[in-house]
Amino acid sequence: MSRGYGEPVPTRPALILFDVNETLSDMAPLAGRFEDVGAPGGLARTWFASVLRDGVALTAAGASARFAEVADGCLRVALHGVALDRPLDEAVEHVLAGFAELHVHPDVAEGLEALAGLGIRLVTLSNGAASVAEALLGRAGARAHVEACLSVEDAEAAGPWKPAAEAYARALRRCGVRPEEAMLVAVHPWDVDGAARAGLRTAWIDRDGSPYPRHAAEAELTASSLVDLARRLR
Amino acid sequence: MSRGYGEPVPTRPALILFDVNETLSDMAPLAGRFEDVGAPGGLARTWFASVLRDGVALTAAGASARFAEVADGCLRVALHGVALDRPLDEAVEHVLAGFAELHVHPDVAEGLEALAGLGIRLVTLSNGAASVAEALLGRAGARAHVEACLSVEDAEAAGPWKPAAEAYARALRRCGVRPEEAMLVAVHPWDVDGAARAGLRTAWIDRDGSPYPRHAAEAELTASSLVDLARRLR
Numbered sequence: 095m096s097r098g099y100g101e102p103v104p105t106r107p108a109l110i111l112f113d114v115n116e117t118l119s120d121m122a123p124l125a126g127r128f129e130d131v132g133a134p135g136g137l138a139r140t141w142f143a144s145v146l147r148d149g150v151a152l153t154a155a156g157a158s159a160r161f162a163e164v165a166d167g168c169l170r171v172a173l174h175g176v177a178l179d180r181p182l183d184e185a186v187e188h189v190l191a192g193f194a195e196l197h198v199h200p201d202v203a204e205g206l207e208a209l210a211g212l213g214i215r216l217v218t219l220s221n222g223a224a225s226v227a228e229a230l231l232g233r234a235g236a237r238a239h240v241e242a243c244l245s246v247e248d249a250e251a252a253g254p255w256k257p258a259a260e261a262y263a264r265a266l267r268r269c270g271v272r273p274e275e276a277m278l279v280a281v282h283p284w285d286v287d288g289a290a291r292a293g294l295r296t297a298w299i300d301r302d303g304s305p306y307p308r309h310a311a312e313a314e315l316t317a318s319s320l321v322d323l324a325r326r327l328r
Numbered sequence: 329m330s331r332g333y334g335e336p337v338p339t340r341p342a343l344i345l346f347d348v349n350e351t352l353s354d355m356a357p358l359a360g361r362f363e364d365v366g367a368p369g370g371l372a373r374t375w376f377a378s379v380l381r382d383g384v385a386l387t388a389a390g391a392s393a394r395f396a397e398v399a400d401g402c403l404r405v406a407l408h409g410v411a412l413d414r415p416l417d418e419a420v421e422h423v424l425a426g427f428a429e430l431h432v433h434p435d436v437a438e439g440l441e442a443l444a445g446l447g448i449r450l451v452t453l454s455n456g457a458a459s460v461a462e463a464l465l466g467r468a469g470a471r472a473h474v475e476a477c478l479s480v481e482d483a484e485a486a487g488p489w490k491p492a493a494e495a496y497a498r499a500l501r502r503c504g505v506r507p508e509e510a511m512l513v514a515v516h517p518w519d520v521d522g523a524a525r526a527g528l529r530t531a532w533i534d535r536d537g538s539p540y541p542r543h544a545a546e547a548e549l550t551a552s553s554l555v556d557l558a559r560r561l562r
Contacts, residue, residue: 136370143377148543150381151518154388155491155525159543167541171517174538257389283405284385291389304408307401309382309393 113280114220127192131185158252161222205320257288283310347514348454361426365419392486439554491522517544
């Protein structure tokens with residue numbers, strides 16, 4: 095799956111679409127937000143998987159909702175039965191406010207700078223709000239490397255979530271780039287899979303040596319960080 | 329959302345489609361399977377949410393995979409980094425074998441008998457293999473109340489997963505029933521949502537007083553058990 099020493103260097107994509115949550119941001123601190131309100135920290139991962147499950151389910155059913163709405167709804171379900179230390183609404187607000195304080199992984203600022211230095215256009219594409227990516231990159235001092243922060247939702251409508259082909263296609267139309275000229279970069283195999291099926295090139299970021307599931311379409315490239323990705327595309 | 333005392337009794341559907349995992353089966357013992365192999369029991373919920381997320385993501389991307397394949401792939405990801413007490417393949421096998429030993433919730437056998445007694449045709453429709461539902465109902469002595477155990481997958485192909493409209497439509501075509509004559513019964517709001525959008529009537533089973541998320545289409549009926557559902561449809 096990954097290209098090692100001595101293998102041909104892939105041609106550079108004209109544009110990279112970055113996933114945001116977990117791919118750029120380190121979501122580990124959200125576990126602390128759950129603990130703050132009296133819930134087990136491990137519930138953070140269950141909750142986030144359920145947000146993606148429900149959001150993508152709406153897309154599969156031909157509907158859609160905004161990320162913030164699904165995150166709120168799934169959080170109330172996840173916290174049901176937990177002995178919280180404060181009223182439910184306050185607990186929900188405290189956990190969700192954690193999104194606004196997340197930071198990028200240690201490799202992100204250097205990796206974005208290196209990729210931008212290769213002349214590749216860099217854009218983010220999230221199922222969440224564009225403002226979250228804007229603020230995240232701003233805190234990292236890396237906003238200038240990124241041409242635009244896009245979302246599957248906009249002011250008018252929620253829109254289909256990734257990995258529906260239309261989610262990638264809409265973003266690429268806005269950038270004026272054909273699918274085969276673009277590369278989706280994500281830590282989530284389901285996102286890599288959807289982008290590959292939509293005709294994009296793909297790179298999977300595997301920071302911790304996790305296995306890649308066989309049910310997802312393989313990534314063209316596997317890299318251990320954004321810095322490693324820039325090295326492979328040099 | 330639910331109909332209380334004094335409200336009109338809904339007409340009976342000709343056929344009920346039951347979701348299987350968690351709706352009929354009590355999946356709580358799977359947490360013990362995780363603990364058996366040295367993993368936190370809470371990881372069972374995270375893993376199951378990730379299986380649905382990845383399976384539905386494939387459907388949203390226009391692809392599909394069998395439940396067993398997605399369950400295996402997501403389990404290897406979930407167990408990554410866990411200090412297991414046995415080799416990974418054996419741990420995966422031990423957890424997945426737990427599906428074959430699950431039992432129905434305490435209300436299921438009586439509820440199915442009561443619903444069958446009302447002259448309603450009863451069918452299961454799972455994103456998982458039909459054989460799992462067959463065996464589950466067999467262990468409960470309730471197989472005779474159910475006309476057929478259907479799955480979105482068959483011998484030839486994996487097929488689109490619920491909540492895609494086509495998953496419900498295929499099952500109803502096999503039963504010779506129109507959507508408006510059928511009722512989907514599930515504990516999962518995303519399943520209720522998809523069925524409602526596909527034109528079916530819906531009932532949400534809420535055994536533990538969980539909140540219903542606002543991002544999902546409301547259920548026509550909410551019942552606390554299958555016995556309660558039979559009472560409402562009497």
